[in-house]
Amino acid sequence: MRMSAFFLPTLKETPNEAQIVSHRLMLRAGMIRQTSAGIYAWLPLGLKVLRRIERIVREEQDAAGAQELLMPTIQPAELWKQSGRYDDYGKEMLRIVDRHDREMLYGPTNEEMITDIFRNAVKSYRDLPKSLYHIQWKFRDEIRPRFGVMRGREFLMKDAYSFDLDPAAARRSYQNMFLAYLRTFARLGLKAIPMQADTGPIGGDLSHEFIILAETGESGVFCDRRWLDLDVLRDAPVYGDDLEPFFTQATGIYAATDEKHDPATSPLPADQLVSARGIEVGHIFYFGTKYSKPLGAVVAGANGEPVTVEMGSYGIGVSRLVGAVIEASHDDAGIIWPDSVAPYQVGLVNLKSGDAGTDALCVDLYHKLQAQGTEVLYDDRDERPGAKFADMDLIGVPWQLVVGPRGLKSGVVELKRRGTAEKHELSPESALARLLA
């Protein structure tokens, strides 16, 4: 994409309304714009990041054996009355009356609806286990929306639901998603730590929150140093393995939010205990028959007997993750995208747009990188070098490839890694080889 044509309204000044760094940087980098309190439009740059995160979430759900469907945003109140949650949700639920005076609502979550779909479709134990998920916009009418996409009202969530014949099978489904979550966050370049959690309005017996570490995180967390050393993508078992040993081991490593951590009774010596800050990005629940019972999700068992299915639900805040990644990875100059979620891999900076030599080399590099499937943001604007460097640092593309008239004379370009600020002068061919390696 050429920046001269890109719809990328960056801001030089820090917007007053933004209290946290991800909100400030998303506004300044032209990723989002607020359209109402707590409701945002995703501009092209922000949408690209959102889609990359969504894709990684989807790939791990698919790999875990969950099947994607898509439920609508607007739900009938009737279903929520059947589960008994219509009143529980209070004013956070956006209630709507349609033209025929039917009570509807904008879904804050989908336990009721998926149970309804399941009960009408699945009749036999032979069709279990089944895990279904969707990635859909939700609405929670927060009394005081703030922190940009971290606590918005309309937000994108991945929610999965598991259906099993008995508690032992449900535990396996839970462990499967536990692994999927650890893998998902690791692939996003985040260090996520599962913490035993209260089940809140979802209800249930077993629950974990996934909290990612970020210096500017919203809450304090404490954990065993061993969590920092765990490399999930290297060390964890794979889908389909018996996950019980890994689950037992992982949930045995100490981790607690500051609300639950008591220094007086901490099981760890001080040098083994890490104190950090974190952001909740996922929450998983096993709640047995809490919804299947009132809604009648019953299958015929092996001997024809009716069995009320055991359920769990598993949420990831997809739009929230965009902010969370920034909280975990930025510096004073702007965002530092992990490679896996970067909107572009390479930012190509032409230090003197209009100069025949730099223009020609830039266009050549631009086409060669694109031809190899590398996404490039090409700053071809008529701007000062300082403004271009500042914008590229703000946007946080992992690699910057800088072409200027002086380097051109000696046959070199500059390749800079955004995260480390490491710079190398090298020939255009060597730079290409490095980027395409």
Place this chain on the structure above:
Amino acid sequence: MRMSAFFLPTLKETPNEAQIVSHRLMLRAGMIRQTSAGIYAWLPLGLKVLRRIERIVREEQDAAGAQELLMPTIQPAELWKQSGRYDDYGKEMLRIVDRHDREMLYGPTNEEMITDIFRNAVKSYRDLPKSLYHIQWKFRDEIRPRFGVMRGREFLMKDAYSFDLDPAAARRSYQNMFLAYLRTFARLGLKAIPMQADTGPIGGDLSHEFIILAETGESGVFCDRRWLDLDVLRDAPVYGDDLEPFFTQATGIYAATDEKHDPATSPLPADQLVSARGIEVGHIFYFGTKYSKPLGAVVAGANGEPVTVEMGSYGIGVSRLVGAVIEASHDDAGIIWPDSVAPYQVGLVNLKSGDAGTDALCVDLYHKLQAQGTEVLYDDRDERPGAKFADMDLIGVPWQLVVGPRGLKSGVVELKRRGTAEKHELSPESALARLLA
């Protein structure tokens, strides 16, 4: 995907509530389920088709130079009061009051919101032309929703918006989208005919509806036989060309809905006139300053003078297209997917699941096809051959590859093309070669 594990609740009986063939087949093939009047959940098979159509729509928008963003579903009423449309929309607009008693609405379209985003971001003529689009769920509270996804209340729409400095440039943007629409529908395997249209509640000077031909279409259409011979992908110019000659030629070929066609004054001889049925799937508008003026979307012109931008909007009913494709392509046995939108390319039918020989060959074919990137739906269920054939015909996968114990003895499998019912017995290797060609 193995059908034994797939969440695919097909129905043997035709549901009573479905009045048109696409609605019946989408319910029977387990693609959708109604969750409220005119609101549907997309089950895995339906979602795959929806995503394929969405991808083709997106690819053509991108190729046409439009940039994707994503606006939220919930909009502030305030903006619609500024444009003067808040009252015009009547009861079809789903109006919502949030917990702070602010008037909100579920967007039925986005002219106001995109104009607001544009006016805050773009200040100079140098940033024009600009085309922005999103693919987002919309809501229209139809008084009598029916015909499944063809006239639902919550529906997926691609809406693009163009911003130009003067009417001549706006006309070029309009022609660019005109071409994008013809190409999009052609790639979906549809014959689409643009017809001059009234501008209705969107307003404006120039407008075309795109109607695709389908025997079971909702309305009668008349057109010049030359429309049937036009192959857009072969004959039309490409993006970036001067489109005026093509536009003038194409809009000069006679086409009219039955409301506008008057046999007495038809410009065509009877043998040149085609009478057919059709379905509206797209609508494009050029409306000048209808929204930019009240909302103040003004840029600085070349001499610093304020210029109110010229706008157009361009809609495609993405979820409606799923139904429209089925209306255009089905038979008594079920759906016949065009290759470009098929949820799977190959349906692999094991006539005797549990038989060591057919199981082994099926698994081998399944893996080999998948390894080459072909999406395969493998019917490994313990069902009668008749039920398997019926389901595969219903689902409408373009190629059926049938493996049975009798053929196995003589070293052959059967390859059937769903659309033509042409069948060939050939060796498994030859079948693979055919499918991967």
